[in-house]
Amino acid sequence: MPAVLEIEGLRKTYKSRRRGTRNALDGFDMRVDAGQVHGFLGPNGSGKTTTLRTLLGLIRPDGGRMALLGHEVPGALPTVAGQVGAIVESPQFFPHFSARDTLSLLAGAGEVPAARVDEVLELVGLRDRAGERVKTYSLGMKQRLAVASALLKNPKLLILDEPANGLDPGGIREMRTLMRTLAESGMTVVLSSHILGEIQLICDSVTIISLGRRVAFGPVDEVLAQHSSGAVRVRLEAVSDLPAATDALTRAGVRVTGHPDHLMLAGVDKPATVTRLLAENNLYVSELAPVAVDLESVFLELTATAPVPGQHRQVDESTKVGGTGQPGPTGGGWGA
Numbered sequence: 001m002p003a004v005l006e007i008e009g010l011r012k013t014y015k016s017r018r019r020g021t022r023n024a025l026d027g028f029d030m031r032v033d034a035g036q037v038h039g040f041l042g043p044n045g046s047g048k049t050t051t052l053r054t055l056l057g058l059i060r061p062d063g064g065r066m067a068l069l070g071h072e073v074p075g076a077l078p079t080v081a082g083q084v085g086a087i088v089e090s091p092q093f094f095p096h097f098s099a100r101d102t103l104s105l106l107a108g109a110g111e112v113p114a115a116r117v118d119e120v121l122e123l124v125g126l127r128d129r130a131g132e133r134v135k136t137y138s139l140g141m142k143q144r145l146a147v148a149s150a151l152l153k154n155p156k157l158l159i160l161d162e163p164a165n166g167l168d169p170g171g172i173r174e175m176r177t178l179m180r181t182l183a184e185s186g187m188t189v190v191l192s193s194h195i196l197g198e199i200q201l202i203c204d205s206v207t208i209i210s211l212g213r214r215v216a217f218g219p220v221d222e223v224l225a226q227h228s229s230g231a232v233r234v235r236l237e238a239v240s241d242l243p244a245a246t247d248a249l250t251r252a253g254v255r256v257t258g259h260p261d262h263l264m265l266a267g268v269d270k271p272a273t274v275t276r277l278l279a280e281n282n283l284y285v286s287e288l289a290p291v292a293v294d295l296e297s298v299f300l301e302l303t304a305t306a307p308v309p310g311q312h313r314q315v316d317e318s319t320k321v322g323g324t325g326q327p328g329p330t331g332g333g334w335g336a
C-alpha cells in the first residue's frame with residue numbers, strides 16, 4: 001500500500017530565554033497508508049501540533065524528512081496543497097458571515113465548484129443552519145464548519161487536529177460515521193485526538209507520540225495485541241491501600257498503571273505471585289482479573305501519563321537539549 005504521509009527523523013527545537021533550548025520533536029517517525037483512518041495520539045505537549053504544522057509548512061523543521069502523497073515537503077507543498085485538507089488549531093471565521101457565505105468565499109478562492117458548498121454543508125450536518133451568522137454558532141457548529149472547509153476541495157488527505165472538540169455525543173458519532181464514509185470513498189484521514197475510545201472505534205491504525213518520539217504504531221489490533229499479554233486488573237479491599245500496592249508491585253518489577261479504584265498491571269506471568277506479594281505487604285486483594293487491554297491503557301502505559309494516586313502530574317513533554325531526555329522538573333509545557 002503506498003504511503004500518503006511519511007515522516008522520518010523529524011526534529012524541531014524551540015528556543016526561549018526562560019526555558020532554554022527544548023526538543024519538541026526528537027527524531028519522530030510516522031507513516032500513514034492510503035485509504036486509512038489513522039489516529040495520531042499523544043499527551044498534551046508531546047509534539048502532535050508541531051508535527052502537523054511542520055508537515056503543512058507552517059513551521060520550519062530542524063532536521064528529518066517528510067513526504068505527502070509521495071512528494072517531499074516542504075519543497076513540493078505548492079504541488080500537493082490542493083490535495084490536502086487540514087484543520088490544525090481552530091480556524092477563525094468572519095463572525096458576521098454565514099456558513100454558506102464563508103464556504104462560498106473559500107470555494108471561490110480555491111477554484112472549487114459552487115455546488116460543492118451545499119454538498120459539504122450536508123455532509124457535516126450544517127445544512128439547516130447554513131444561512132445563519134457564524135457568531136451565533138455553538139462551538140460544535142463552528143467545528144463542523146471547520147471540517148466542511150477542509151473538505152471543500154475533496155482532498156486525498158484530510159488532516160484534523162481534535163475534530164471532535166466541542167461536539168455533543170450525537171455529533172461525535174456523526175463525525176465517526178463521516179470519517180469512515182470518507183475513508184471508504186478513498187480519502188486518507190489523519191486525526192489527532194485525546195478521545196481514545198473514539199479512536200479505537202474509528203481508526204484502522206495509530207501512531208502514539210511521547211516526548212517528541214514515536215512509542216507505538218501500526219494497525220490498532222496489532223498495537224493492542226502487542227501490549228495485552230499479562231494485563232491484569234487488581235482491586236483491593238481498601239482503596240486507600242492502592243498507593244502502597246503500586247509501590248510494592250513497582251519495586252517487584254511489575255508495570256503498574258493507577259486508576260481511582262483499581263490498578264492495571266502489565267506483563268504478569270502468574271497472577272498468584274501478585275496475590276502473594278501484596279499479602280506479604282498486608283495488602284488484601286478483592287479482585288484479580290485478566291483483562292483485554294484497550295487503547296487508553298496502552299496509551300497511559302506507553303506515555304507514562306497514568307494518574308498516580310496522591311500526585312498531580314505536571315504537563316511537560318518537551319525535553320531539554322543536553323538534558324537527560326526526561327521532562328523538565330518545573331512543568332508547565334505551555335509554550336515559552
Ligand SMILES: Nc1ncnc2c1ncn2[C@@H]1O[C@H](COP(=O)(O)OP(=O)(O)OP(=O)(O)O)[C@@H](O)[C@H]1O
Pocket residue numbers: 014015016024042043044045046047048049050051316317318333334335336
Ligand atoms: N511557539 C512555541 N514556542 C516554544 N515552545 C513551543 C511552541 N509551540 C509549541 N511549543 C512546545 O513544544 C512542545 C510540543 O507542543 P505541541 O503543541 O506540538 O504539543 P501537542 O502534542 O499538540 O499538545 P496538545 O495535546 O496539548 O495539543 C510543548 O512543550 C510546547 O510547549
